[in-house]
Amino acid sequence: MLALQLTINGLVQGCEYSLVALGFALILYATGTFHFAHGAVFTWGTYIVYLASVDAHLPIVVAAVAASIACAIIGCLIEVLIYRPVRRRSGSPMAVVVASLGALIFLSNLAQLIFGADEKLVGQWSPTHLFSIGTVHIEMAQLIPTICGLGLSGLVVVFLYATRTGLLIRGVSANVTRSEILGVRPQRIGLLTVAIGSALLGPAAAMIVLDQGVSPSAGLDIVLVAGIATIAGGIRRPVASVGAAIILAIAESLSIWKISSDWQEAVGYGLLLVLIAWRPNGVFGVRGVAELRGG
C-alpha cells in the first residue's frame, strides 16, 4: 500500500514537473537551444506567484496567469536580447549554452538579491480529503495538479499536431531552410515557441509554490529535471518529455520506499546517467542533437 501511495505522490509531482519539462523540450525542439535559463525564468515565476497571492491577496489562479504572462515576457527577452546576438556573433551552439548558463546564474541571483535567500512558504492547499482506496488517500491537493498538468500538456499536443501554427513549428524544427523557402519566418516561430514554453511555467510555478514554497535556488534543480526528462523522452518528440518527467518523479518517490529519502535526488540523477549511457539518443529518441540542428 505504501508503494501505491508513493506512486501517486510521484505521479502528482511528475505532473507538476512535466509542464517545466514540456516548455524546455518545446524550446529545444523549435530553436535548437538548450535553454538552461528556463530554470531562472521558473524561479521568477514562483516569486511572481508569491507576490500576487501573498502580498496582493489575489486568488491562486490569477497569480498563475500573471506568472504565465511574466514568464513569457522574460523568456522572450532572453531569446531576443541574449540568444539571438550570440547566434549572430558566433553561430556556435556551445556559445549559446554558455550564455544560457550565464543567464541562469545572473537571473537566479538577481532574484536572491531582491527577495532574499530564505525559503518562503505560501499557504498550503487545503487538504480536502476526496476518497480513499484502502489506506491510500487521494486529496484535492493531489488531484488538481494532476488534472492541470495533464490537461495543459494535452492542450499543447493539440496545438502542436492539430493547428496550422503547430505545423509551422514542426516544420521549422524539421528543416529551417525549407521552411524559410516556403515563406515561414523561423525567428518568429522560434520566439512564439519560447513564449508558449515559458508561459507553461506559470501554472507549474503556482503548483510547486503551494507544494514546496519559494526559494531562489530552485531554478537549477528544476531545469536539470526538465533537461533529464527531455533527453529521456528524445528531443525529436517534445511531448514525450511529459511522460519522462512523470516516470522520473515516480522513480524518485518510490526510492523512499527502499532507500532513505536523502538519496531521492541522487537516485533520479543516477537513473539519468545510466539511461544516457545505455541510449545516448534518448530512450524513445530517434535522432541526436547534432541532427536536430542540421549540423
Added chain:
Amino acid sequence: MAYLIGTVTAAAIYAILALGYNFQLGQAGIFSIAHGAFYGVGAYVAALLCIDYNTNFWLTLAAGAAGAGVVSILLGLLGLRVSGDYLVVSSFAFQLIILAVIVNWPSVTKGSIGVLGVLPPVWASNTTTFMWLCIAAAAVVALICASIAFSPYGLALRASRDDPLAAASLGKRVALLRLSIFVFSSGLAGLAGGLYAYYQGFISPDSFQVSVSIIVLSMVVLGGLGRISGAILGAIVLVALPQVIGLIPIPDTVLGPIQQMIYGAVLVAIVIIRPQGLLGSIRLRFPGQQETQANPELPADQPTIEALS
C-alpha cells in the same frame, strides 16, 4: 596585507582549476561542467587523510589528485558516448550525485557539518609561505600544460577535437586521448581541492556546489579557450573582481548574489562581445563541428553550407 595574501592564494588555486579545465575544454573540447565536483573530491580525500590518518602533507595532496582522477573516469566513460548538450546535463547530474554522496555519507565525510581543523605542516603554516606554495604549484601546472600542449600528444588531442574521424583514421586512439586528458584535468582539480582544504582549514559540501564549476567555466571563457595565459588571467580577474567589490561596505547577504551575478554577466557578455575570450583565438564550439563564419547579412538561424548538403 592578510587580505591581499588571501586573494593571491585563492587566485593561484583557481588558476590551477582553470588551467585543468582549459585543457579539457579548450584542447580536447570536452564540455562537461563538473569541475567543482572533482575539486571537492580532491579536497575531501586530502582533508580526511590529514585528519583521520595523519598522513604526510605531500601524500595527501597526491592522493587528492589521484582520487579526483579515479572518480572522473566514471564521468569520462560516459563522456565518450555522449557529447554536446547531453554531456552538460549529465555532468551537472554527476556533480549533484557526488554532492549527495558527500552529504549523505556522514560516517566517512562527516556529512553537511564538514571537516574541521585541516592544518598544513608547520613549515607551511605561515600564510605567506602557503601563498608562495600555491603560486609555485600553479606555475608548475602551467609549465606541464604548456609542454603537453606542444607535444605530439597535445597535437593529437587537438586533431581529435577538430575532426575525430580524421584523427582516428590516422591511427590516433581518440577515445583514449579524450579519456586520458579528462582524467588529467580532473586530477588537477583534485590537487587544487587539496590546497584549498589546507588553505581554508575547513571544508564543507557548500564549497563545492555547481556554482564553482560555472565560475571555472567563466574564467576559461573570459581568458580565452585553449590559452594557458588566458586561464591564468581569467582566474586572476574573476577572483580579484569580487574582492574589489568586497572593499565597498555592503552586507554579506547582498555581496554573495552580486558576485554570482558578475560571473553570470561575464559569461553572457563575453560570448556576445568577444566569443574567443580576452586572449584567445578559437571560438566556442562542440568537437567535430566546423568553424562557421558569422555573417551579419544572413538571418541568425540560417544554416551553413554543410547543413544543406
